[in-house]
Amino acid sequence: MKKEKSTQKWLFNPEKITSLGRAIINLFFIITLLSPLACATAFQLAWRGRIFPGVKIANISVGKLTPEEAEKKISREVEKAHLIALSYQDRQWIINLDQAQLRFSPALSAKKAFLFGRRKNLLRSLKEQYQAFRQGVVLPLDFSWDKEKLTTLLTPVFVQINQPAIPFSLQEKEGKIIVQPGKQGKKVNQEKLFDILAARLEKNQLSGPLSVPVINTGFVPTQKEIANAQERGEKLKGKTIIVTSQRGNFVIDFPQLLTFVDFQKNWNREKILQWTKTIRKQVEQPPQNARFRFENGRVKEFSPSQKGFVLDEEQLASLIIRNLEILENNPSQKRALVSMPLKEILPKITTANSNQLGITDLVGKGESWFYHSSAARIHNIKLGSSHLDGLLIAPGEEFSFNKAVGEVSRVTGYKPAWIIKNGRTVLGDGGGLCQVSTTLFRAALAAGLPILERHAHAYRVSYYEYNSPLGTDATVFAPSVDLRFKNDYPCHLLIQRKLDMEKKYLAFEIYGCPDGRVVTMKNFKTWDVVPPPPPLYIDDPTLPVGTLKRVESPIWGAKASFEWQVSRNGQILYQQTFFSHYRAWQAVYLRGTKPN
Numbered sequence: 290m291k292k293e294k295s296t297q298k299w300l301f302n303p304e305k306i307t308s309l310g311r312a313i314i315n316l317f318f319i320i321t322l323l324s325p326l327a328c329a330t331a332f333q334l335a336w337r338g339r340i341f342p343g344v345k346i347a348n349i350s351v352g353k354l355t356p357e358e359a360e361k362k363i364s365r366e367v368e369k370a371h372l373i374a375l376s377y378q379d380r381q382w383i384i385n386l387d388q389a390q391l392r393f394s395p396a397l398s399a400k401k402a403f404l405f406g407r408r409k410n411l412l413r414s415l416k417e418q419y420q421a422f423r424q425g426v427v428l429p430l431d432f433s434w435d436k437e438k439l440t441t442l443l444t445p446v447f448v449q450i451n452q453p454a455i456p457f458s459l460q461e462k463e464g465k466i467i468v469q470p471g472k473q474g475k476k477v478n479q480e481k482l483f484d485i486l487a488a489r490l491e492k493n494q495l496s497g498p499l500s501v502p503v504i505n506t507g508f509v510p511t512q513k514e515i516a517n518a519q520e521r522g523e524k525l526k527g528k529t530i531i532v533t534s535q536r537g538n539f540v541i542d543f544p545q546l547l548t549f550v551d552f553q554k555n556w557n558r559e560k561i562l563q564w565t566k567t568i569r570k571q572v573e574q575p576p577q578n579a580r581f582r583f584e585n586g587r588v589k590e591f592s593p594s595q596k597g598f599v600l601d602e603e604q605l606a607s608l609i610i611r612n613l614e615i616l617e618n619n620p621s622q623k624r625a626l627v628s629m630p631l632k633e634i635l636p637k638i639t640t641a642n643s644n645q646l647g648i649t650d651l652v653g654k655g656e657s658w659f660y661h662s663s664a665a666r667i668h669n670i671k672l673g674s675s676h677l678d679g680l681l682i683a684p685g686e687e688f689s690f691n692k693a694v695g696e697v698s699r700v701t702g703y704k705p706a707w708i709i710k711n712g713r714t715v716l717g718d719g720g721g722l723c724q725v726s727t728t729l730f731r732a733a734l735a736a737g738l739p740i741l742e743r744h745a746h747a748y749r750v751s752y753y754e755y756n757s758p759l760g761t762d763a764t765v766f767a768p769s770v771d772l773r774f775k776n777d778y779p780c781h782l783l784i785q786r787k788l789d790m791e792k793k794y795l796a797f798e799i800y801g802c803p804d805g806r807v808v809t810m811k812n813f814k815t816w817d818v819v820p821p822p823p824p825l826y827i828d829d830p831t832l833p834v835g836t837l838k839r840v841e842s843p844i845w846g847a848k849a850s851f852e853w854q855v856s857r858n859g860q861i862l863y864q865q866t867f868f869s870h871y872r873a874w875q876a877v878y879l880r881g882t883k884p885n
Contacts (some may be wrong), residue, residue, distance in 0.1 A: 294324070295507065296627065296806055297309065302624055302629075304864050305352045305375075308374070313476065315805050317852065319794070320816050330809060332418065335477060336353070337651050338355060339353055339354060339355050339403075340352055340353065340354050340355075340356070340359055340399075340402045340405070340675040341402050341405065341406045341417075341418050341422070342420035342421065342422055343419050343420075343422050343423075343424070343425040343426060344402050344405055344406075344421050344425075344426050344428065345425065345426065345428065345591075345699035346359070346363055346398045346399070346401075346402055346427075346428050346430055346490065346493075346506055346828070347362055347427065347429065347447065347491065347492050347494075347499050348427075348493050348494070349362060349366045349367075349430075349431040349493065349730050350423070350837040351363065351402050351581045352397065353834035356400055356402075356403045357399075357401045357516075359398075359399035359403070360395045360396050360398075360399040361395075361397075361786070362393045363393075363395035363399060363430070363587065363883045365400055366493075366630055367393050367395065367430065367493055368493055368495045369392040369792045370495070370496065371386040371391050371574055372385055372386070373386060373486065373489070373495050373499055374497070374499065374500070375443075375446055375498070375499050375500075375501050375678055376500055376501065377446075377450055377500070377501040377503065381498065382446050384443065384446075385442075385496075386434065386442075386443060388438065388442050388611050389434045389435055389436075389438045389439035389442050389488070390433075390434055390435040390438060391432060391434045392432060392433050392434070392435075393430060393431070393432045393490075394432060394433065394858065395432040397431040398428070398431045400428055400441050402428055402430065403433070403696040405417055405421065405426065405428065406418040406421060409775070412509065417690070429490070429492070429590075430447060430485075430490065430491050430493050431492035432490050432491070436483070436501070439483070439671055440479070440482055440571075443479075443482075445554070446477065446501065446881055447476070447477050447479070448503065449749035450476070450477050450503060450713070451472045451474075451476040452473065452475050452476075453474045453506075454471065454472065454473055454474030454506045454507020454508075455470075455472040455755070456471045456507065456508070457469065457470060457471035457473040457506070457508075457509070457510055457511065457515070457552055458471070458547075458548060459518060459522045459527070459536045459550050460544075460547065461522075461543070461544065461547065463602065466512060466519045466522040466526075468515050468519065468525050468884050469509065471508075471509070472507070473504050473505050473506065473507045473508075473509050474504055474505070474506040474507045475501065475503050475504065477503055477505060477713065478502040478503065478504050480501075480786070481502040482501060482502055483747075484764070485499060485502065485619075486499065493661070497583070503807070508552065509551060509563030510553070510687045513550045514553065515552065516550050517552075517758065518550050518551070519725050521617060522547050522550055522552055524620070525543060525546050525547065525550070525613075525616060526543060526618045526619075527541050527543060527615060527623060528543060528611060528616045528622070528623050528624065528625075529543065529546070529623070529624050529625075530546065530612050530613070530624070530625045530626075530627055531542060531624065531625070531626050531627070531711045532568075532609075532627045532628075532629050533626060533627070533629060534572060534603070534629035534631055535631075536572040536574075536629070537570070537571065537572065537632065539629075541564070541609070545564065546613065546616075549559055549561055549609075549613060549770055550676055555610075555614070555804075556613055558606055558610065560759070561602075561609050561610065562602055562606050563604070563699040565600065565602040565605050567605060567606070568600075569600050569602065569695060572600055572629065572631065573597075573599055573600055574595075574597050574598045574785070575596055575597045575634075576594070576595060576596060576634045576635060576637075577592075577595040577597070577635055577636060578594055578636045578639075578681060579584060579592060579593055579594040579636065579638050579639055580592035580678070580679030580681055581646075581681065581782075582679060582785060583648060583783055583785060583798075585801045586649075588646055588648050588783065588800075591756065593636060594636040594678060595636065596633050596634065596635060596636070597633070597634035597635075597636070598631045598632070598634065599631070599634055600629070600631060600632075600633050601631075601632060605627070605629060605630055606649070608628075608630070610629045611717070612625035612627055613815055614615040616658070617675070626875075633818055637683070638681050646780060646783070647779070647780030647781060647798050647801075647802050648683070648780060648781060648782075648783050648802065649780075649798070649800075649801075649802050649803070650800065650801070650803050651735025651800055651811050652735075652736045652737075652775040652782070652799050652800065652801040652802075652803055653728075653732050653733065653734070653735035653737070653738070653798075653799040653808075654732055654735055654780070654797070654798045654799070655726040655728045655729060655731025655732030655733070655734070655757070655797050656754065656755065656757075656795070656796045656797060657724055657727055657731070657750065657752065657753065657794075657796075657798065658727065658755040658794055658796070659721070659724050659752050659793045659794075659796050659797075660752075660755065660791075660793045660797065662721065662724075665704040665705060665720065665721075666720055666724075667721070667790070667793075668719035668721075669703050669704060669720060669721035669722060670701060670721045670722075670724050670725060670795060671695075671790075672702055673694055673703075673721070673722045673725045674725045674728075674786050674788060674795060674797075674848045676693060676694045676695060677693055677694070677725070677729065677784050677786060677797065678784070678785060678786035679783070679784070679785065680693060680783075680784045681781050681782070681783055681784075682776040682779060682781065682782040683776065683781055684776055684777075684778060684779055684781065685775070685776065685777070686759060686775070686776050687741060687773060687776075688773060688774050688776065689766050689771055689772075689773050689779035690726050690729065690771055690772040691767040691768060691771045691772075693764060694722065694725075695765060696813065697722065700703075701819070701835075704720075705720065717756075722765060723746065723750070723763070724752060724753075724795060725751050725760070725763070725767060725784075725795070726764065726765040726772045727763050727764075728796065729763075729772065729797050730743060730762070730772055730800050731757070731761055731782070731797075731798040732761035732784075732796075732798065732869045734736075734761075734772045734808065734810065734853060735799075735808060736782070736799045736801070736808075737806045737808045737855040737862070737863070738772075738775060738776065738777065738782075738799075738809075739774060739775050739777060740773060740774050740862055740865065741773040741774055742771050742772060742773040743763045743772055743773075743867070743868035744763065744764050744772075745760070745762060745763075745764065745821060745868075745870065745871065746764045746869075746871065747764075747871070747872055747873045748846070748849065748871050748872050748874040749844055749845065749846075749874075750762065750842050752785070755793060755803040757811070757851075758851065759815050759849040759869070759871075760813065760815075760849030760850060760867060760868075760869040761851065761867075762869070769772065776786040776801075778800040778801045778802060778804060779804065780801055780803060781798040781801070782799055782801045783799070783801070784799055785798045785799075786798075787799070804857065805857045805858060806856065806857045806862060807854050807855070807856050807857065808853070808854070809852075809853070809855075809856070810851055810852070810853050810854075811851070811852050811854075812850075812851060812852045813849070813850075813851040814850050815847055815848070815849045816847070816848050816849075817846070817847060818845060818847045819843060819845065819846045819847070819873045820845055820846075820848070820873065820876040821846070821874055821876060822853075822873060822877055823875070823878070824876040824878055825875055825876070825877045825878070826842075826878050826880045827850045827877065827879055827880065827881045828880050829879040829880060829881055829882065829883075830882050831883060832879055832880070832881030832883055833881045833883050833884075833885055834881050834882060834883060834884060834885060835881060835885075836879075836880070836881030837879070837880055837881070838879040838881075839876060839877070839878050840877050840879055841874065841875060841876055841877035843874060843875065843876040844871075844873065844874035845873060846865070846871050846872050846873030846874070847871050848868070848869065848870050849868075849869045849871070850866055850867060850868045850869065851866070851867055852865075852866050853867060855867075
């Protein structure tokens with residue numbers, strides 16, 4: 290009995306029960322806490338080296354695969370035909386995206402799928418794993434394209450859809466102000482089209498037509514706005530605005546003033562600014578630096594400096610609008626005067642600066658000859674080189690040949706002569722300017738100036754091999770092909786031309802302040818000399834049968850190089866190898882096919 294009593298006492302002892310309960314509760318919480326971690330760890334181990342279940346790339350399931358397996362599967366299942374059908378109303382276009390260099394990236398997509406759920410942040414990784422397992426996750430398919438080429442590819446679509454808006458305008462007809470009807474325009478929303486197309490590619494869904502997004506352009510006024518504009522136009526009848534300046538006066542007559550009336554706002558500032566641009570070239574003038582020559586050890590002026598003028602178009606537009614309001618609100622006032630807001634621009638180099646230039650001596654000279662040049666080519670050489678004669682380059686300034694010479698066209702006095710363009714020898718304005726750039730390039734090399742940009746000719750040109758090694762030429766063609774160098778002397782540099790028309794000789798001398806630099810040009814090499822290809826004969830129905838006309842001469846090809854080094858006190862300042870690749874040039878003949 291005692292033993293039984295003892296057992297009962299133990300079973301119903303509150304202290305004993307509380308201690309056991311604590312142990313059970315602690316064990317329960319430990320299991321509860323560790324179970325998710327154990328499960329998560331087991332899940333990680335189960336899919337170690339593989340993509341987590343539930344992950345897709347576009348419409349391709351890649352869950353449970355290794356990245357390598359996923360890459361192969363994406364490559365197999367990605368759209369093979371990269372054709373997309375664009376539609377608008379009753380029209381349709383088939384576009385081959387391969388022409389826009391469309392490239393899918395299965396390897397990148399597979400890697401992205403594998404990294405999903407494997408972040409540095411543990412909680413975020415577990416959340417992504419759970420999301421993929423329970424709901425599934427769709428990741429975009431990676432691709433690339435050339436947006437510029439895509440735009441070019443789609444240009445025919447844009448041209449067929451886009452319609453410019455025709456603005457409503459006011460006109461005077463038989464003494465009445467009438468409205469010239471306009472029309473709303475439309476154009477393709479290019480950015481939206483690209484976004485929709487990109488979304489299709491990311492989903493691996495190119496099948497089915499894609500509706501081209503189109504937006505309306507232009508403004509259609511209400512009847513009330515039309516009536517208001519007509520009323521305002523009536524108030525401007527017979528009135529003018531005169532814009533005055535020291536560069537000339539300009540009259541804005543009544544028909545022009547009518548175009549400034551806006552149907553939405555009071556005045557059409559955009560059209561007013563369009564008018565200001567029409568007079569801009571007539572009133573603006575760039576400043577002209579003084580031009581100098583170096584004679585008898587001194588710098589002397591031979592062309593004085595001139596002030597420049599620039600038109601403040603925005604201010605002029607505001608002044609015109611202010612006077613339009615005055616004319617509209619004052620029936621008796623028929624004319625308004627506006628003083629043109631011209632700003633003076635002072636030249637950087639004036640006569641007074643001549644003693645501050647620091648020029649003391651010759652630092653470099655380049656030469657070339659132009660025997661057997663046509664009269665037009667000689668004219669262009671003379672004109673082009675004149676723009677450089679007396680030109681100053683400030684310390685630290687970058688010189689650009691195209692900028693210094695300016696616009697090259699018949700308008701600026703140049704004549705058509707032979708140039709190299711798009712792989713052909715053709716007549717073009719300014720032919721012969723490369724003689725000028727080549728001569729200046731040689732002077733810059735001799736002066737030890739750092740060359741920032743230089744281009745060799747496409748083929749060998751005989752003018753540049755007279756008394757000069759092959760490979761010392763420099764071609765120019767604005768705006769993309771230029772000759773550029775920098776003045777790294779502590780003083781201004783003066784470019785001076787020497788031109789002998791009888792001897793067909795051109796030279797540029799560069800004057801500055803000698804600083805001890807020594808220029809070395811050596812190791813002139815020529816190799817890979819190849820004969821021209823066989824002649825090409827092109828049938829020409831405009832020439833009589835039996836006529837043969839040569840339009841391209843045969844020229845041997847070659848590669849050339851030389852080493853250029855600039856040093857001072859034994860220390861190398863610059864060194865560069867100039868390389869030139871001259872193509873073998875094919876003779877081209879036009880063969881007449883026109884019956885006699």
